[in-house]
Amino acid sequence: MKLYNTLTHKIEEFVPMQQGKVGMYSCGPTVYSHPHIGNFRSFLVADLLKRFFEFKGFQVTHIMNITDVGHLVDDADEGADKLEEAAKKQKKDPMEIAQFYTDSFMQASKLLNIKPANKYPKATEHINEMIEIIKKLIDKGYAYVVDNNVYYNVEKFADYGKLSGNTLEELNAGARIEVNQEKTNPQDFALWKHDPKHLQQWDSPWGKGFPGWHIECSAMSSKYLGAEFDIHTGGEDNIFPHHECEIAQSEAASGKKFVHYWLHTRFLMFDGEKMSKSKGNLYTIQELVEKGFRKNAIRYSLISSHYRQNYNFTFDGLKAAQQAIDKIQQCVLRLEDLRKNAKAGEIRPELKDLSSNCLKDFDESLSDDLNISKALGVCFDFIREANKAENMNSTEAAALLDTINKIDSVLGVLEAGESEVPVNIIELAEKRKAAKLAKDWKTADAMRAQITSLGWTVEDTPGGGYRLKRAGEAG
RNA sequence: GGCGGCGUAGCCAAGUGGCCCAAGGCGAUGGUUUGCAAAACCAUUAUCCGUGGGUUCGAAUCCCACCGCCGCCUCCA
Numbered sequence: 001m002k003l004y005n006t007l008t009h010k011i012e013e014f015v016p017m018q019q020g021k022v023g024m025y026s027c028g029p030t031v032y033s034h035p036h037i038g039n040f041r042s043f044l045v046a047d048l049l050k051r052f053f054e055f056k057g058f059q060v061t062h063i064m065n066i067t068d069v070g071h072l073v074d075d076a077d078e079g080a081d082k083l084e085e086a087a088k089k090q091k092k093d094p095m096e097i098a099q100f101y102t103d104s105f106m107q108a109s110k111l112l113n114i115k116p117a118n119k120y121p122k123a124t125e126h127i128n129e130m131i132e133i134i135k136k137l138i139d140k141g142y143a144y145v146v147d148n149n150v151y152y153n154v155e156k157f158a159d160y161g162k163l164s165g166n167t168l169e170e171l172n173a174g175a176r177i178e179v180n181q182e183k184t185n186p187q188d189f190a191l192w193k194h195d196p197k198h199l200q201q202w203d204s205p206w207g208k209g210f211p212g213w214h215i216e217c218s219a220m221s222s223k224y225l226g227a228e229f230d231i232h233t234g235g236e237d238n239i240f241p242h243h244e245c246e247i248a249q250s251e252a253a254s255g256k257k258f259v260h261y262w263l264h265t266r267f268l269m270f271d272g273e274k275m276s277k278s279k280g281n282l283y284t285i286q287e288l289v290e291k292g293f294r295k296n297a298i299r300y301s302l303i304s305s306h307y308r309q310n311y312n313f314t315f316d317g318l319k320a321a322q323q324a325i326d327k328i329q330q331c332v333l334r335l336e337d338l339r340k341n342a343k344a345g346e347i348r349p350e351l352k353d354l355s356s357n358c359l360k361d362f363d364e365s366l367s368d369d370l371n372i373s374k375a376l377g378v379c380f381d382f383i384r385e386a387n388k389a390e391n392m393n394s395t396e397a398a399a400l401l402d403t404i405n406k407i408d409s410v411l412g413v414l415e416a417g418e419s420e421v422p423v424n425i426i427e428l429a430e431k432r433k434a435a436k437l438a439k440d441w442k443t444a445d446a447m448r449a450q451i452t453s454l455g456w457t458v459e460d461t462p463g464g465g466y467r468l469k470r471a472g473e474a475g
Numbered sequence: 476g477g478c479g480g481c482g483u484a485g486c487c488a489a490g491u492g493g494c495c496c497a498a499g500g501c502g503a504u505g506g507u508u509u510g511c512a513a514a515a516c517c518a519u520u521a522u523c524c525g526u527g528g529g530u531u532c533g534a535a536u537c538c539c540a541c542c543g544c545c546g547c548c549u550c551c552a
Contacts, residue, residue, distance in 0.1 A: 235552025377499035
């Protein structure tokens with residue numbers, strides 16, 4: 001398994017800390033608004049990676065945080081807090097807002113068939129853990145207190161900048177930072193903030209206040225995965241400052257290497273443009289579903305291109321994704337028919353090879369820094385060969401189905417189970433079948449037209465049978 | 476100003492020195508099949524990989540220049 005490590009700027013062989021096990025932390029949502037498709041691309045990359053590790057037989061412990069403490073809107077630690085802004089606007093308690101959007105996030109995750117993390121720790125439930133780390137950082141001389149605020153002194157951490165490449169000199173040269181007189185260095189970041197206007201307040205050794213942004217991930221990752229763990233994922237924007245600061249805090253506090261492999265997902269574009277509120281192209285999963293796009297097509301579309309590539313999300317792309325999934329699903333339906341209705345027998349060697357080669361190539365493709373395009377190519381080559389195979393017995397069909405299911409354990413795009421067909425649709429299909437037997441094509445076509453008008457599709461199968469599908473849905 | 480990425484067919488996209496007259500998906504066209512369809516299968520759809528140079532026996536792949544697009548740089552995944 002090879003992965004591109006942002007820390008080393010290289011593709012590296014993945015070596016887990018414990019054989020057969022992977023500890024993985026993903027930066028989750030900040031719950032002051034509905035997460036959009038861009039957020040979910042990043043979450044889906046984590047899901048794909050996790051599923052692939054499981055495909056390879058690893059036992060994965062996956063932690064995804066829920067940030068329910070708002071962060072400052074402006075730069076330089078000043079300005080309004082997003083969660084609080086939302087709370088004030090909607091005249092609600094910050095925790096109500098957080099819960100509402102957490103629910104929205106969970107619902108969308110489920111729609112996208114994202115495997116739940118082992119734990120979704122909330123920042124507000126780990127204030128004590130954060131305080132403990134801050135204390136340790138003060139004791140070790142990495143942090144200092146000024147006027148009930150605690151700041152991290154970046155100069156004390158020699159490796160500051162090793163992830164992002166932003167050295168202190170360069171940051172000074174860039175000088176986009178407003179000078180805060182309290183800080184020793186302009187780049188020092190807040191570990192604990194004092195602000196009486198803030199709605200969310202907790203007691204601390206430095207008086208009432210609230211935690212800085214970065215500290216939550218240091219606190220929660222070490223609590224659930226240990227001070228040192230395998231993989232940390234997030235969006236590319238997290239590289240600096242968030243992950244840079246996490247490294248500084250965690251490594252200074254523990255004295256250990258924090259994360260072995262850093263994976264960052266590049267931003268999603270919408271129709272060639274950056275997504276933003278002003279452009280009105282921040283779609284949520286729920287909105288796309290309401291527009292009539294299938295949830296598995298949304299998933300397919302979002303995972304179908306390489307995670308280190310900007311992905312241009314378009315409605316045409318979504319339609320193409322739907323067609324692509326239909327192709328797989330269609331093959332599954334055919335194989336299921338054969339598995340149920342054909343006779344048992346031996347598996348021909350060429351079909352055995354087809355399956356094993358497919359799984360091997362699929363594995364190799366994704367093992368190459370999650371080369372999903374290549375993996376999908378392997379998958380479709382297999383589908384074509386499976387469709388071509390003639391006179392298949394039920395044993396063979398079952399074996400090929402098993403292969404597709406193994407692949408889909410990673411892709412997660414196939415619809416589970418068959419949809420319930422209403423009785424009236426079955427009646428029409430039966431009438432059509434009878435008419436066809438009588439060679440009464442006029443009646444048969446009329447029946448088909450009726451079925452179509454009711455939103456279903458009839459497909460004839462070999463041997464005079466038929467298959468019913470909901471229109472626009474293979475399966 | 477600093478850091479980084481990209482430019483391959485109508486669209487999406489893999490390939491990073493010979494296996495490439497370049498995978499796979501979507502779309503399109505023709506065919507097989509079908510009572511007609513649908514689905515499936517077959518064939519065609521890039522002799523060439525932003526442009527111009529260079530290195531090499533050999534380049535989409537390496538080097539240089541240019542053009543174009545995009546991201547990050549204090550809280551947006």
